[in-house]
Amino acid sequence: MKTLIFKYKSDNDDFLKEYIKQYNICFRKMFNNLELIKDPIFINEILNKIKSKKLYEYLCKDCISFYEKYNSTKEKIKEKVIDLENKEYKLTLKEFKKLQKLKKSFKSKIVFGGRSNLQRRSKGLITKEEWKELREYPIYFIGESSRSGNRFFDFKNISKGEIIFKPESFKEKIVLNISKNKHKKELLLLQELSKNKEISITIKLNSKNIYISFDESIMYNSNFDYKLFQKDKPNDLNKEETKEYWKSKYKSHEDYLKTNKLERYLSVDLNPNKIGYSIVDSEMNIIEKGCLEIEGKVSQDKRKYELSQCIKYLFKKIEHYKVSYFVMEDLDITPKNYGNRNSNRLIKNEWCKNYLFELINRRCNETKTILRKVNPVYSSFIGNIIYKEYDPISASLEINRRGINQYKKGSSIFPEFFINNIITDLIDDNMSLYEINSWKKLYNSLKLRNQSVRVKNKFLLANLFSPNSNVCLYC
Numbered sequence: 001m002k003t004l005i006f007k008y009k010s011d012n013d014d015f016l017k018e019y020i021k022q023y024n025i026c027f028r029k030m031f032n033n034l035e036l037i038k039d040p041i042f043i044n045e046i047l048n049k050i051k052s053k054k055l056y057e058y059l060c061k062d063c064i065s066f067y068e069k070y071n072s073t074k075e076k077i078k079e080k081v082i083d084l085e086n087k088e089y090k091l092t093l094k095e096f097k098k099l100q101k102l103k104k105s106f107k108s109k110i111v112f113g114g115r116s117n118l119q120r121r122s123k124g125l126i127t128k129e130e131w132k133e134l135r136e137y138p139i140y141f142i143g144e145s146s147r148s149g150n151r152f153f154d155f156k157n158i159s160k161g162e163i164i165f166k167p168e169s170f171k172e173k174i175v176l177n178i179s180k181n182k183h184k185k186e187l188l189l190l191q192e193l194s195k196n197k198e199i200s201i202t203i204k205l206n207s208k209n210i211y212i213s214f215d216e217s218i219m220y221n222s223n224f225d226y227k228l229f230q231k232d233k234p235n236d237l238n239k240e241e242t243k244e245y246w247k248s249k250y251k252s253h254e255d256y257l258k259t260n261k262l263e264r265y266l267s268v269d270l271n272p273n274k275i276g277y278s279i280v281d282s283e284m285n286i287i288e289k290g291c292l293e294i295e296g297k298v299s300q301d302k303r304k305y306e307l308s309q310c311i312k313y314l315f316k317k318i319e320h321y322k323v324s325y326f327v328m329e330d331l332d333i334t335p336k337n338y339g340n341r342n343s344n345r346l347i348k349n350e351w352c353k354n355y356l357f358e359l360i361n362r363r364c365n366e367t368k369t370i371l372r373k374v375n376p377v378y379s380s381f382i383g384n385i386i387y388k389e390y391d392p393i394s395a396s397l398e399i400n401r402r403g404i405n406q407y408k409k410g411s412s413i414f415p416e417f418f419i420n421n422i423i424t425d426l427i428d429d430n431m432s433l434y435e436i437n438s439w440k441k442l443y444n445s446l447k448l449r450n451q452s453v454r455v456k457n458k459f460l461l462a463n464l465f466s467p468n469s470n471v472c473l474y475c
Helices: 013-031 040-050 053-085 093-107 115-122 128-135 184-195 226-232 239-257 300-321 341-350 353-367 379-386 391-405 439-448
Strands: 002-007 139-141 162-165 174-177 202-205 209-214 264-270 274-281 286-294 325-329 370-374 460-462 471-474
Touching: 002 184, 013 040, 013 053, 013 139, 040 053, 053 093, 053 139, 115 128, 264 300, 264 353, 264 379, 264 391, 274 300, 274 391, 286 300, 286 391, 300 353, 325 353, 325 391, 353 370, 370 391, 379 391, 379 439
Parallel strands: 264 325, 325 370
Antiparallel strands: 002 209, 139 202, 162 174, 202 209, 264 274, 274 286, 286 471
16 A cells, blocks of 8 residues: 655635544544444444444444554553563563563553653643644544545546545535645556546545555555456366466566566565665676665664665666566564574664565565565575675575576475575585585584674675665675
């Protein structure tokens, strides 16, 4: 999903302010009384304020979703508390303070607007009006493609900077004026697709901003239309024929996405502060390779910005080299402890993993690039053993090899184990390689010897980013 954010001006501010205020009252009331969500008296009480059955449905969904997120956060806090309480040793002062803080956080109720902002308000650091703005929750309107994008909004002039709001509780239509120069390409496409009833547009609205969310794969025609192919599928197919039918459909869809592109692959090795990449053809001939690294300590917002610039840079390479495939590891990191304090800090606190994955997925949809996710087992280890490159680049080359062979019949995620292919200068001379016949055995042997095979040398090529950027490119 992609979201466009606009500031807007309205021709009826008084109605909108009251409308948003009533929604917020209903939202907080429902959140605190979720057990009454199907009670007729409670429903009528809410409907008297928002005066729309459809908006009541959206309110229920939004409230339940918010409650599930809140419960999920509480569960994570509870797990941390249990983990600290079950420590076999006596807690340090720092750990004890953390435990007390977590217990207090678990017992406390939710504060709309934020607890820190409430404290600021109690000290007189923010005004009553500012506190009300911070407490404001946006109204949620779910998109419907069959209703020209959204039943509450008209997008026929959105490219001209005009969105028409059609609240059921108000007979007149309210015009919301936004910038027509910002996201001009997307606005034109949204106008056309909503007119043809081909896309659903979800809206979030508060007193200052309008948030326009949509599926970018539909906008750029890169989605696999499962429903359409399901309708065309003959009913008398057996299991094997059904498998072949879907295989042919996926193949034709990939061929369409590869139009005017070459059989080339870009793979990335994602790390908290580094992104190693390589671009190869189907024969594993290297076209370009490099490593993007975020240097120094940066804030979370700054880190997200730098990562977005890194991904933007990689997709410029995809466009330049006419790359068809983006290959990455199918990472599902679940352990609570990663071995040492430095790893824990990097992976748990600094690595914006979900943000990075969403960014890559969105860019692939926008550029019609085929995304392949491969098994990450031993990718960095095998890459460093086979390719004499800087650690993240070596790993990206191994990931690329897996991406190329992913759907080849009889292929394995591991390359064949040949001693001649191993860079032996990374391994202790006292170790006999002729007694080892698999990558797993080699890894375990080196692990027992406490020996690392990562290539840590890097050579600074150039800083290709802005003077304020913390990103450097290594080769």
